[in-house]
Amino acid sequence: MKTVKILICVVLSALAFAACSDTETYADQKKKERSAINRYIANQKIKVISEEQFFAQDTTTDVSKNEYVLFESNGVYMQIVRKGCGEKIEEGESTTVLCRFNEYNLIESDTTLQLTNIYQYAWLVDKMNVRNTSGTFTASFDTSSSLMYTRYGTAAVPSGWLVPLRYVNIGRPTNEGDEVAKVNLIVPHSEGQDDAARYVYPCRYEITFERGR
Numbered sequence: 001m002k003t004v005k006i007l008i009c010v011v012l013s014a015l016a017f018a019a020c021s022d023t024e025t026y027a028d029q030k031k032k033e034r035s036a037i038n039r040y041i042a043n044q045k046i047k048v049i050s051e052e053q054f055f056a057q058d059t060t061t062d063v064s065k066n067e068y069v070l071f072e073s074n075g076v077y078m079q080i081v082r083k084g085c086g087e088k089i090e091e092g093e094s095t096t097v098l099c100r101f102n103e104y105n106l107i108e109s110d111t112t113l114q115l116t117n118i119y120q121y122a123w124l125v126d127k128m129n130v131r132n133t134s135g136t137f138t139a140s141f142d143t144s145s146s147l148m149y150t151r152y153g154t155a156a157v158p159s160g161w162l163v164p165l166r167y168v169n170i171g172r173p174t175n176e177g178d179e180v181a182k183v184n185l186i187v188p189h190s191e192g193q194d195d196a197a198r199y200v201y202p203c204r205y206e207i208t209f210e211r212g213r
Helices: 002-021 026-043 051-056 147-152 159-166 194-199
Strands: 047-049 067-071 076-082 094-105 113-116 126-133 136-141 181-187 203-211
Touching: 026 181, 051 067, 076 159, 113 147, 126 159, 136 159, 147 194, 159 181, 159 203
Parallel strands: 047 067
Antiparallel strands: 067 076, 076 181, 094 113, 094 126, 094 203, 126 136, 181 203
16 A cells, blocks of 8 residues: 555656646756756755865865755765764675665755655665775665665666765664764756656755665
8 A cells, every 4th residue: 555655646746747848848947957956055055065175175064064065077966964884885895775865856845855764654764785896886776675666666776876975984873872874965857866867857865874784
């Protein structure tokens, strides 16, 4: 029954965006996406920093200043809220990463949840199978444990989700005070999930990353 409800939401979302795409060109959709991103950045008083500044700050973002780093090559904005316990995924390593997330469609609303396994579907932790090959991360969702797969019908992990993996630790809390990595992302359609790519809309995410057993 839970899966059926998710699929119904997918169909309704697809119909809504299909109606828009009948009257909008791809260029129009990209302009609308850019406007939505810019509006969110302005409304939230986000301070966008360059990659150069990000690296000069030892790959950190100052949360007190609401800093986000913009990666020019893909258009993803990232704020590292917590670097997390444990270690980074090493080159040549394959591991399981557990994710909890909130997803928002920035064109529809920057405060209304589109998908979440924190406040809803908490029983379904998204499990990613991740590999680091010479600094390039690839990943797929475990189809038996993924709300993203259930909702969007593909095991492909959005490219935007992989961006933080170079910079955060992926561990499991073992000592008092240990916390898993947490990031905030603004992801354009080109780096997003299948629905966002198809209908050209940006998403923002709040995501935690924890190493699987």
